[in-house]
Amino acid sequence: MTGDRARREAGNGSSGGTPSELAPLEQEFDAGSLYALRSAVAAHAAAAGLPPAQVYDVVLAAHELAANAVRHGSGHGRLRLQAADGVLTCQVTDAGPATASGDEKPDARARPWSAEHGHGLWVIGQVASQFAVDYGPAGTTATAVFTFR
């Protein structure tokens, strides 16, 4: 299991204090550690000052991004969660293709909820302020941005 190891970076040198100065959360994950990942994301989002309903949205988006990497990508990946200046950014990277075919760039907001594979991405498009997927030769990086309510 790779996801049990969580590491908080030192950020810009400050520690503690206001939520905006919260150090980023970086955590690896695989299929066996999604529960632990959700737990860590919930704790970090709450500590950043998001209201409970938005904490749930962040957890949902983080889970869907991670599950996508597990099910349709390399089987494991890395999540980074950072809050700064009233914005929380959730970024998931994995070394594999983001879709089953590996060559189709999904349009999250255009996919109907009944499309099973795209459903998770559709939900992220619903709950996040911004959502983008970047495909490169080294893998996929998906980023969901949440503006503090």
Add this chain to the structure above:
Amino acid sequence: MTAEASAQITELAVDDHACLTFGEEEELLDLTAAFVRDGLAAGLKVVWLSDAAPQLAAGELARRGVAVQSAMARGQMTAAGSEGRLLAGQAFRADAAVGWLTRQIALASEAGFAGLRVAVDMGWALRPVTGVEELPRFEEGIATVLGGGTASVLCQYDRGRFDPVTLASVAAFHTCSVAAATYYADAVLRICRQYAPAGIRIAGEIDYQAEEPLALALAEAVRLEGDVTFNMAGLAFADALCTAMIADAARTVSASRQVVLCCQSGVAAGFARLGVVGLPRVSLVTADDR
């Protein structure tokens, strides 16, 4: 895959001396509500012995759709503690307890009821009660009292608090064992049948890794007769796939019957996104507001 249980709570008949083992309060109350509901519907006198019963009965059973207040008002149901019935001054004697049960059977008959159903929460045996070693003899005595074709007894044991030796020693005296049919259970997630009101209960956190047991539970829920409740009050997280699966099941059922989705606000928002909330015959009850 369902749990090993020799009988469903809804299948119990007269002369049954059933052993219910439960793992959590919600399971005990659900199964007790079904036992009471079916007894009242059959015109039987129903007695629930539990040290918490008088306070819990009305609220908890009524919340599960059992008309317990009116049944108590007309004398068809009694909810009482064990003291003065199974116990006398915190002392237990098997012969006296069997005698109490025998009298209840006679009283129910004299009152014109078709029979008697007794549910006994055995939690009293976990307290410092003298004579508790006579518990197996009490269970054996119940078996001898039944057989007249009018009464049944449901003994309720908390499997997390009673030791395995005690559970094994009393098991042989029962005609069958009862537990909630369970589709999946681990430290994070539990999916099981709910009996009162009928449906399924999902607690913990659920994601795509539980797709198979969830599909089985939903398929069985859809096949149940009457209205269906998806009790997710204890569900803290549901991913997109599982939310969509439950929403699809609700759509299927609601073509002909009422569907109640009981869940926390975060999970409820998922159903709202899928357009389930506005469907006719679908009620969304937010558990936070109960």
